[in-house]
Amino acid sequence: MKKLGVLFLTISLLCMMLVSGQANGVVRVYNWEDYISPESLELFEEETGIKVDYMRFTTNEDMMVQVRTSPGAFDIVFPSDYCVERLISEDLLEELDYSKIPNAEHISDWLQDPAYDPKGVHSVPYMWGTVGILYDKTRVNGPIDSWGVLFSDEYAGEVFMLDSIRDTMGLALQYLGYSLNTREPNELMKATKLLIEQKKNRIVKAYQVDETKDKMVAGEAILAVMWSGDAQYSISLNDNLAYSVPKEGSNVWVDCFIIPKSSENKENAYKFIDFMCRPEIAQINCEYIEYSSPNDAAIELMGDEYINNPTINPPQEVIDRCEFFHDINDFLPTYNTLWAQVKNAK
Numbered sequence: 485m486k487k488l489g490v491l492f493l494t495i496s497l498l499c500m501m502l503v504s505g506q507a508n509g510v511v512r513v514y515n516w517e518d519y520i521s522p523e524s525l526e527l528f529e530e531e532t533g534i535k536v537d538y539m540r541f542t543t544n545e546d547m548m549v550q551v552r553t554s555p556g557a558f559d560i561v562f563p564s565d566y567c568v569e570r571l572i573s574e575d576l577l578e579e580l581d582y583s584k585i586p587n588a589e590h591i592s593d594w595l596q597d598p599a600y601d602p603k604g605v606h607s608v609p610y611m612w613g614t615v616g617i618l619y620d621k622t623r624v625n626g627p628i629d630s631w632g633v634l635f636s637d638e639y640a641g642e643v644f645m646l647d648s649i650r651d652t653m654g655l656a657l658q659y660l661g662y663s664l665n666t667r668e669p670n671e672l673m674k675a676t677k678l679l680i681e682q683k684k685n686r687i688v689k690a691y692q693v694d695e696t697k698d699k700m701v702a703g704e705a706i707l708a709v710m711w712s713g714d715a716q717y718s719i720s721l722n723d724n725l726a727y728s729v730p731k732e733g734s735n736v737w738v739d740c741f742i743i744p745k746s747s748e749n750k751e752n753a754y755k756f757i758d759f760m761c762r763p764e765i766a767q768i769n770c771e772y773i774e775y776s777s778p779n780d781a782a783i784e785l786m787g788d789e790y791i792n793n794p795t796i797n798p799p800q801e802v803i804d805r806c807e808f809f810h811d812i813n814d815f816l817p818t819y820n821t822l823w824a825q826v827k828n829a830k
Contacts, residue, residue: 583709587761736806
């Protein structure tokens, strides 16, 4: 009976540890779908003995709701830049102790002090990329170096647009010479009018997101607004395709590692971030995902083929004409109203 009592006590303590989230050897990771190499997770578990409890989200907005309403549920989350900004404003993020992330020294200089998180106090870059135009080199007339081609009758019925408020409104604003973060009513109305005319003139074939990359591989359109990583995926499957970041500028985005203040396994979270910033692990993830790595040492490991690929490793002059999105949560109803006018135009 005494042995049974000890056994019962041991089991009870283990259950309490698991329920409270304090069990050693666990890190709860909340990431985008298919956005990390399974190999890197396996290597982390093998080396550290820490079990990765891996959960997935499909939009930044869904992620933020869960972070707000489920304290203690996550130790590592992968928000995009403007969401980092919003979560900081809501005081939900841990200030990072970089002595526990020595491999963060490999992060590129231009991302050490990002506008969305000055000095990187709350976040470490994981992947980044641009928004641009994927196009069929064999079917275009002239250079594809301006957002203007998306509004040309020459490509009527041959343009896939992103079904995304910020990206699509943003490119229209930048084509007109405005910031993609503007709140000026006159500028927003001009961008909305441009997008409505594009739709009414039947230039847009469809507003899409994930399905566009495969449709471009299949030759279903000539031009598509696309994130650089998806563009690289398409290019690798169809030699006729190429990618351009227009001269008027574009969005440069970053997805980050963050630790919520409510994390119950912070030490394991630090170990996870540091492991993923290790150059050879960052290389594994970059080659799996095909987005741009913020890790200079990983870039060197990937060699000339990666270094000389402007789609996933654009030169600094391209980055310099791009903007980060800033959080516009308090202004989002205005954007939603204007976007509805675009989508409902006939």
